[in-house]
Amino acid sequence: xxxxxxxxxxxxxxxxxxxxxxxxxxxxxxxxxxxxxxxxxxxxxxxxxxxxxxxxxxxxxxxxxxxxxxxxxxxxxxxxxxxxxxxxxxxxxxxxxxxxxxxxxxxxxxxxxxxxxxxxxxxxxxxxxxxxxxxxxxxxxxxxxxxxxxxxxxxxxxxxxxxxxxxxxxxxxxxxxxxxxxxxxxxxxxxxxxxxxxxxxxxxxxxxxxxxxxxxxxxxxxxxxxxxxxxxxx
Ligand SMILES: Nc1ncnc2c1ncn2[C@@H]1O[C@H](COP(=O)(O)OP(=O)(O)O)[C@@H](O)[C@H]1O
Ligand SMILES: Nc1ccn([C@@H]2O[C@H](COP(=O)(O)OP(=O)(O)O)[C@@H](O)[C@H]2O)c(=O)n1
Numbered sequence: 001x002x003x004x005x006x007x008x009x010x011x012x013x014x015x016x017x018x019x020x021x022x023x024x025x026x027x028x029x030x031x032x033x034x035x036x037x038x039x040x041x042x043x044x045x046x047x048x049x050x051x052x053x054x055x056x057x058x059x060x061x062x063x064x065x066x067x068x069x070x071x072x073x074x075x076x077x078x079x080x081x082x083x084x085x086x087x088x089x090x091x092x093x094x095x096x097x098x099x100x101x102x103x104x105x106x107x108x109x110x111x112x113x114x115x116x117x118x119x120x121x122x123x124x125x126x127x128x129x130x131x132x133x134x135x136x137x138x139x140x141x142x143x144x145x146x147x148x149x150x151x152x153x154x155x156x157x158x159x160x161x162x163x164x165x166x167x168x169x170x171x172x173x174x175x176x177x178x179x180x181x182x183x184x185x186x187x188x189x190x191x192x193x194x195x196x197x198x199x200x201x202x203x204x205x206x207x208x209x210x211x212x213x214x215x216x217x218x219x220x221x222x223x224x225x226x227x228x229x230x231x232x233x234x
Contacts, residue, residue, distance in 0.1 A: 013234035014136040017227055018144035021158035022189045024165030026211050026219055031140040033220045035084035038227060041133040042084035045141035048122050049113040050100035051078045051091050056112055063108045070117035082133060110191035119197050123148050142192055145203035154230045155206035156223055162186055164212045
């Protein structure tokens with residue numbers, strides 16, 4: 001007599017979820033919660049672009065010079081953890097979870113992420129992480145549904161009014177001016193949406209969710225329901 005040992009990965013089809021949208025729409029909070037609730041891996045692709053930007057700044061590369069950024073792009077080794085309960089990011093073995101969130105990195109990341117050589121390297125990294133997530137993964141960013149994982153099982157595009165997004169971000173950055181936050185956020189969205197290579201865009205087959213009037217919990221529940229429907233249909 002033989003017994004088959006069933007693992008969670010065998011009983012539940014692996015699902016690939018892409019969550020895109022502009023800054024402050026709730027991508028990170030939603031993706032982490034959905035992944036944790038459904039036992040999926042999680043990848044914050046914005047953290048990877050922030051990490052390479054942080055390395056460029058620390059190594060004196062002029063981020064306004066795309067040729068200089070391109071020439072240095074392959075030098076840092078960026079490693080992302082995929083546990084939604086403890087997302088980790090290192091550059092050359094150093095934990096940069098805090099260093100990638102400084103105002104300087106935030107103001108420079110769009111210039112670095114617009115460089116095609118940077119995108120091609122980071123996209124390759126993202127695809128290999130998604131391919132090795134046996135139980136499925138939630139990947140969040142700007143071009144996941146359009147470019148990185150166009151074959152994802154479920155694509156979500158989160159939106160929210162600039163006012164709501166600025167208020168959410170100011171709430172995080174204690175004492176910050178909502179108006180200044182709103183302007184910085186719109187400037188970054190414009191740069192991310194207008195770059196030539198893989199701009200921030202909604203995939204034709206993405207489900208758009210306007211989170212302006214929704215609580216975070218409502219958004220999480222909505223996405224969990226959509227993922228469960230996809231899993232059931234697989
Ligand atoms: N629907 C929502 N309502 C209120 N606050 C939210 C909502 N979604 C996210 N937030 C809050 O807004 C901030 C930005 O969310 P985050 O998930 O980091 O957005 P993104 O990854 O899209 O930039 C966080 O403080 C988060 O708790
Ligand atoms: N898939 C992605 C994810 C992020 N990015 C870039 O990385 C920046 C930081 O992303 P993020 O997700 O940390 O941004 P916020 O959470 O601060 O909105 C974006 O403004 C983009 O320039 C990108 O180009 N493509």
